[in-house]
Every structure is written in structure tokens, then in C-alpha cells.
Amino acid sequence: MVLTQRPTPRRPTLEDVARRSGVSKSTVSRVINDEPKVRAEVVDRVREVITELGYVPNQAARQLVTHRTNAVAVVATEPDNRLFLDPFFDCLLRGIRRELARHGAQAVLLFLDEPDDYARVADYLGGGHVDGAVLFSLRPGDRLHEMIERIGLPAVFGGRPLLRAGDTVHRHAYVDGDNRGGARQAVRHLVSLGRKRVATVTGPHDQETSAADRLAGYRDVLLDAPPELTERADYTRQGGADAMAALLDRCPDLDAVFVASDLMASGALQTLRARGRRVPEDVAVVGFDDLTDIAESTDPPLTTVHQDVEGMGRLMARLLFDRTERADRTEHRTDRIEAPSVVVPTRLVLRGSA
Numbered sequence: 001m002v003l004t005q006r007p008t009p010r011r012p013t014l015e016d017v018a019r020r021s022g023v024s025k026s027t028v029s030r031v032i033n034d035e036p037k038v039r040a041e042v043v044d045r046v047r048e049v050i051t052e053l054g055y056v057p058n059q060a061a062r063q064l065v066t067h068r069t070n071a072v073a074v075v076a077t078e079p080d081n082r083l084f085l086d087p088f089f090d091c092l093l094r095g096i097r098r099e100l101a102r103h104g105a106q107a108v109l110l111f112l113d114e115p116d117d118y119a120r121v122a123d124y125l126g127g128g129h130v131d132g133a134v135l136f137s138l139r140p141g142d143r144l145h146e147m148i149e150r151i152g153l154p155a156v157f158g159g160r161p162l163l164r165a166g167d168t169v170h171r172h173a174y175v176d177g178d179n180r181g182g183a184r185q186a187v188r189h190l191v192s193l194g195r196k197r198v199a200t201v202t203g204p205h206d207q208e209t210s211a212a213d214r215l216a217g218y219r220d221v222l223l224d225a226p227p228e229l230t231e232r233a234d235y236t237r238q239g240g241a242d243a244m245a246a247l248l249d250r251c252p253d254l255d256a257v258f259v260a261s262d263l264m265a266s267g268a269l270q271t272l273r274a275r276g277r278r279v280p281e282d283v284a285v286v287g288f289d290d291l292t293d294i295a296e297s298t299d300p301p302l303t304t305v306h307q308d309v310e311g312m313g314r315l316m317a318r319l320l321f322d323r324t325e326r327a328d329r330t331e332h333r334t335d336r337i338e339a340p341s342v343v344v345p346t347r348l349v350l351r352g353s354a
Contacts, residue, residue: 012053020049070105072320073125073133075144077112086235086263087291088309092158095313096134103321105131118147126151132320134158145172154323156316160209160341173323174341175315177307179210179288182346183217186258186286186305189348191221195256195284198222199229201243201268203260214260214288229254233264240264244271255283256354262287262294262304269298269353284354300352307346315342 018025023042030038031046049055074096078089093107100107108130110121125133125147135144136158148155157174190198200218203211219225231247233239240259244267247254259265265287269279277283279300287295290306319340 012055014055016053017046017049017055020053021046069129069131071108071130072100072105072317073110073130074107075110075112075121075125075133075135077144087293088235088261088263088289091291091309092136092313095310095315096317097313098310099314099317103317112144118144122147122151125153132156132324134316134320136316148172154320156320156323158312158316160213160343173319175312175319175344176210176341177312177344178346179213180217180220182288182305182307182348183214183258183260184220185346185348186288187218187221189303189350190256190258190284190286190354193256193280193284193354197229197251197254198225198256198258199231199247199251199254200225201231201233201240201247201257201259201264203235203264204232211260218258233260235261235264237263237267237270240267241271242267244268245275248272248275248277257283257285259285259287262289262291262302265302265304265353266294266298269302273299280352280354286348286354290349295349295351298353303351303354304349305346306349307344312344315344 014025014028018028021028021042023046027038027042028046031043032050074093076089093109097107110124112118112121124130130153132154133148134156135148145161155172157172158176160174160176161172187198187200200215202215202218205211205215215230218230228250229247231243233243240261240263243264244257244259247257248271257268259268265285269285272279272283272285279285285302287302287304288307289295289309290304291309295302295304319342322340
């Protein structure tokens with residue numbers, strides 16, 4: 001018995017799509033690459049034929065034409081264990097990934113944990129491997145801003161960067177929450193409950209500007225709050241627990257606390273319970289972020305400031321695609337592109353803790 005191998009079916013080509021559509025190959029190419037100046041009815045017809053034939057563009061050839069890799073670097077200055085354990089980052093990354101997928105792009109996650117990582121990441125970003133970068137969890141004075149400018153890569157930052165000396169406007173697009181306004185809402189709520197000794201657990205001030213802005217919002221409402229009612233922590237559950245313990249040791253008569261993240265607030269609630277303080281009867285607690293996995297599972301459920309973290313991730317990716325398209329139209333001169341930025345509004349969500 002002689003076995004005969006079936007011939008491999010021929011893949012549809014660009015020429016096949018053009019022939020079936022009744023247009024030129026260059027027109028098909030313009031439709032595939034979403035270029036302007038193609039009539040809507042022609043676009044619809046070509047896309048219909050692409051679906052009928054099951055045509056898949058040759059990505060290597062397409063990249064030669066478009067100079068696009070369909071990859072975006074997501075750069076974080078956080079240890080990988082913190083990044084994947086903190087629900088805030090998980091939510092943010094989910095939003096970024098979903099928006100990238102909607103545009104047919106993929107994320108390349110890069111970590112900046114050690115000083116030597118900067119040279120490695122700079123080489124990668126400047127090597128033509130990605131179309132742009134989304135960067136977050138940066139620290140004041142971080143060299144990434146200069147690195148991005150030197151490479152000329154379209155980029156969007158998560159969180160409002162600090163202005164550098166001599167700058168009056170931000171050079172890079174960013175997406176941030178209304179940290180200061182949200183903090184004011186939280187503290188005003190605690191004051192409206194009749195609380196007299198309102199403390200705060202603030203985040204680390206070596207990260208972006210969010211911690212400083214939330215502390216500023218607290219001080220906007222409590223202009224004369226003594227410094228002993230402020231304790232700095234590190235945006236972790238244990239950090240919140242330790243900060244709450246330090247506040248109770250220093251100020252045992254405190255009756256409310258605004259905690260600058262839900263994760264830290266969950267740690268603060270643990271300490272209050274261990275010290276025999278009832279929430280909210282003895283101490284009212286308000287967090288920040290409204291990460292429902294945390295806020296709805298604490299005992300009692302956490303009153304907190306809501307910001308759309310996943311939506312912020314989507315916005316970061318969307319702004320980046322706007323910038324890459326505009327960079328293409330200006331011959332990749334990203335310094336010519338105005339840096340639009342978005343500040344996402346916040347609102348207070350009332351639950352059982354305050």
C-alpha cells in the first residue's frame with residue numbers, strides 16, 4: 001500500500017485578495033495598514049474578502065512597510081514580587097494589556113530593580129524592538145525621562161512626573177488620578193462624622209507624586225494637624241499595620257485615620273483589631289483606590305476613595321497609540337508632539353469602616 005501525502009493548502013496571498021476585491025495590491029495594503037484616503041465601500045469590500053479567504057498578513061513584510069513591531073514596552077521600577085502581589089498593579093496591568101490587545105499589540109514587561117538594569121533597558125528600548133513604552137512607579141529624579149528623550153521613543157507615564165528644574169510644563173504625556181482631590185474628600189468625610197483627632201498613613205515620597213499629593217489633600221482640610229498624626233509607610237499591608245501601630249503608640253486618643261492605599265488600610269485594620277479598637281466606633285478608617293478585592297473583604301468593609309485603576313491603564317495605552325501614530329506623521333520626531341495628559345476623577349465610596 002502506497003501512502004500519498006496530501007499537498008499543503010496554499011495560503012491566500014495579497015494578490016488573491018486584490019484579485020477577488022477588484023482593486024490593486026497597493027490598495028489592499030493601505031486597507032490592511034489602516035491608511036487614510038481609501039473609500040469606505042472599498043475598505044468594507046477588502047475586509048470582507050480578507051475574511052472570506054482567511055488571509056493573514058505577512059507580519060515581517062508588514063513591519064518593513066509600517067516600521068511597526070506591534071509590541072509595547074511596559075516598564076516598572078518595582079521588584080517583580082511586589083508588582084505581582086499588589087492588586088493595584090495587577091489592575092493597572094490588566095487595563096494596559098486589554099487596550100493593547102484591542103489594537104493587536106502585545107506587552108513586553110521590563111523591570112528596573114537594580115542600577116545595572118537601566119543600561120539594559122535603554123539598549124532594548126533603543127533597539128527598535130518596540131513601538132513605544134508605558135512607564136509607571138517612577139521615582140523623583142529617575143533617569144527614565146532622560147532616557148526616553150534621548151531615544152526619541154513615544155511614551156506615556158503612569159502618575160504625574162515631577163517637573164524638572166527649568167520646566168514649566170510636563171514634557172511627557174501621563175495619566176494620573178486626582179490624588180489630592182480624593183484625599184480631601186476622604187478627610188472631609190471623617191471630619192463630618194465629628195472626628196477630632198484624624199491621623200494619616202501616607203505613602204513613600206520617593207515614588208511619583210501620588211503620596212505627596214494625598215498628604216497635601218489631607219493637609220488642605222486639616223491645616224493645623226500636628227506632625228505626630230502623620231506616619232509614612234510603603235504601600236504594603238505590613239507597612240500599613242506597622243504605621244498604625246506607631247500612630248497608636250504616639251497618639252492613643254486618635255479617633256480616625258486616612259490611609260493612602262487600600263492595601264495599607266487592610267493592614268491598619270488588622271492592627272486596630274489587635275489593639276482592641278472598634279472600627280468605626282472607636283476609630284474610623286478611610287482608604288484610597290477602591291480595589292474591591294480588598295475593600296469588600298475587610299472587616300468591616302472599607303470606606304475608600306475610588307479611582308478607575310483599570311481604566312487608567314487603558315488610557316495610558318490609548319494615549320500611547322495616539323502618540324505613535326502622530327510620531328509616524330511627524331517622521332518620528334516625538335519632541336514635536338504636545339504631551340496631552342489625563343487626570344482621572346475620584347469619588348468617595350461609603351462602606352462600614354467610616
